[in-house]
Amino acid sequence: MATTEKMSKTTTPTHWDADIPVNYVYTYGLAGEAFFRAIKDRGTFLGTRCDACDITYVPPKAYCDRCLEALDKYIDVGTVGYVDTFTVSFKNMDGSEKPRPRILAMIKIEGTDGGIIHYLDGISIEEVALGLPVQAIFKPKAQRKGGIEDIIGFGPVKR
Amino acid sequence: MIKRVAIVGIGTTGFRPITPDVSYRELIFEAARKAYTDAGIEPSEIGGFITAAEDFLEGYSICDEYCPDQIGAVLKPTQTIPGDFIQALATGYMMIMTGAFKTVAIEAHSKASNVKNIDELMGFAFDPVYNRPLRETPHAIAGLEMTRYMFETCTSAEQCARVVVKNKGNAMRNPYAAFGADIAEKDVLNSDPISLPLHRLDIAPHADGAVVAVLADGETALALSETPIWIEGLGWCTDTPTLEMRDWGEAAYARLAAEMAYKMAGIANPAGMIDFAEINDEYSFKELQHMEALKLCRPGEAGHLLESGATSYAGDIPINVSGGALGVGHLFEASGAHKILELVEQLRGEAGARQIPDVNIGLAQVWRGVPTATGAVAILSNM
Incomplete structure (x- = not known):
């Protein structure tokens, strides 16, 4: 079909609508299994450590991505960390507005080289700052399923 | 004689927000025909062909199989x-x-307008177990990077907004560009908050278009072209995909790719040697972060250099005189293609209203976008 007028929509000319009806299962693997089991059963985070490279991985990896040694010693790194960086997220995946903006943060877990990307909970936009100490808040044990959503977010550190 | 490789032909469709009149293959065909005409070569004479493309953006499994037809391969x-x-x-x-090859044709394109929900597609690039369940947009990851970069380098939101003003302004001189505009910093800072500190206008909008380039060995290049553009340096590298283990402030992937390219090109002092650069600005702050990673200035200096006018069209080291991704459009895997196109036109002296006088060495740098940490650098010269 020839086009004789200016088009402003991709659906103006003849076209075919399509989607990709494919579903997946992503197994956690050894390190992921250990990490989420510790969250679910004990409400704490695990990491793995490469002494040779002086790196503590959180979430844990079953290998050091620098020297490629196998890592199988899991250490409890606790649930306290600090805000390494943050953003105030306004949009849903479909471009619509979130009911309220949410603070997404990279939480560096104390004494490690890694951490968790999750929401801040009970901390306002005015209060948030880089370096702010925070602590993980988990769902009640009975509601945990062994996934990243077992974490409600990170809030002020309880002393 | 040291063996060299040159770009002897290049063709493009230009870049537009949507291209509903043609299929992606017809888009590529147009760029290929122009490139082969520019090189003075028939596709039957070309030794090998490479397409840069990714299945999910194409909407095809094994999209490789759909690449040969429209480029003569x-x-x-x-x-x-x-x-x-x-x-x-x-x-x-x-x-x-x-x-083994005297000539090779390289193709890349974007038909982003074929994808109805592109944020969802980019979100599918996140780790499915640790990150994807949060259902955050890719822009949120860029927002995390921007906060940390601004903190570490004392860069202001106004400086980031000024990148947008500069690049959209530059794009007005570029007939290939889709998003040229005459705007002010306050327009950027007052635009819709997406993932603060990122506003709507800090983010490069998607565009469609295709580019094909023809490479040749030195001898063939001199026979084919009066203005071969030589490839002097190349580098590329990828950081860990684990977001939680990343350095959020620095673009290490760009620094290391540049070091590789500078070493190959024999460039010890990039700021003194590079005449102009096309660098990734898919998000406003990325231009500043990448300038520092490429050692075009020291960490924390990029915003000041921008404010001094040094990186503008008439400055000492023009950055993204084409308009960059903010002005031309975000082209996915064709991002580097657009940058190489700009380098070739500038180094040939064919850049029209945006021609920078007396340029001999140009640098192109790309990043594969959120959530990747992949970067590549190419250095071209006309000497």
Whole structure:
């Protein structure tokens, strides 16, 4: 079909609508299994450590991505960390507005080289700052399923 | 004689927000025809072909199989690189350096307007177990990077907004660009908050378009072209995909790719040697972060250099005189293709209203976008 007028929509000319009806299962693997089991059963985070490279991985990896040694010693790194960086997220995946903006943060877990990307909970936009100490808040044990959503977010550190 | 590789032909469709009149293959066909005409070569004479494309953006499984037709590569040595055009350029360079190929054609395109929910697609690039369940947009990851970068370098939101003003302004002189505009910093800072500190206008909008380039070995290049544009340096690298283990403030992937390219090109003092650069600005702050990673200035200096006018069209080191991704459009795997196109036109002296006078060495740098940490650098010269 020839086009004789200016088009402003991709659906103006003849076209075919399509989607990709494919579903997946992503197994956690050894390190992921250990990490989420510790969250679910004990409400704490695990990491793995490469002494040779002086790196503590959180979430844990079953290998050091620098020297490629196998890592199988899991250490409890606790649930306290600090805000390494943050953003105030306004949009849903479909471009619509979130009911309220949410603070997404990279939480560096104390004494490690890694951490968790999750929401801040009970901390306002005015209060948030880089370096702010925070602590993980988990769902009640009975509601945990062994996934990243077992974490409600990170809030002020309880002393 | 030291063996060299040159770009002897280049063709493009230009870049537009949507291209509903043609299929992606017809888009590529147009760029290929123009490139082969520019090089003075028939596709039957070309030794090998490479397309830079990625299945999910194409909406095809094994999209490689759909690449040969429209570039004249049917029943020829052809392959697809699931990366940026500059990564494909590096492969083409190496193919010619083996001596097995005298000419190689490289293609990249974007038909982003074919994807109805592109944020969802980019979100599918996140780790499915640790990150995807949060259902955050890719822009949120860029927002995390921006906060940390601004903190570490004392860069202001106004400086980031000024990148947008500069690049959209530059794009007004570029007939290929889709998003040229005359705006002010306050327009950027007052635009819709997406993932603060990122506003709507800090983010490069998607565009469609295709580019094809023809590479040749030195001898063939001198026979084919009066203005061969030589590939002097190439580098590429990828950081860990684990977001939680990343350095959020620094673009290490760009620094290391640049070091590789500078070493190959014999450039010890990039700020003094590079005449102009096309660098990734898919998000406003990325231009500043990448300038520092490329050692065009020291960490924390990029915003001040921008404010001094040094990186503007008439400055000492023009950055993104084409308009960059903010002005031309975000082209996915064709991002590097657009940058190489700009370098070639500038170095040939064919850049029209945006021609920078007396340029000999240009640098192109790409990043594969959120959530990747892949970067590539190419250095071209006309000498």
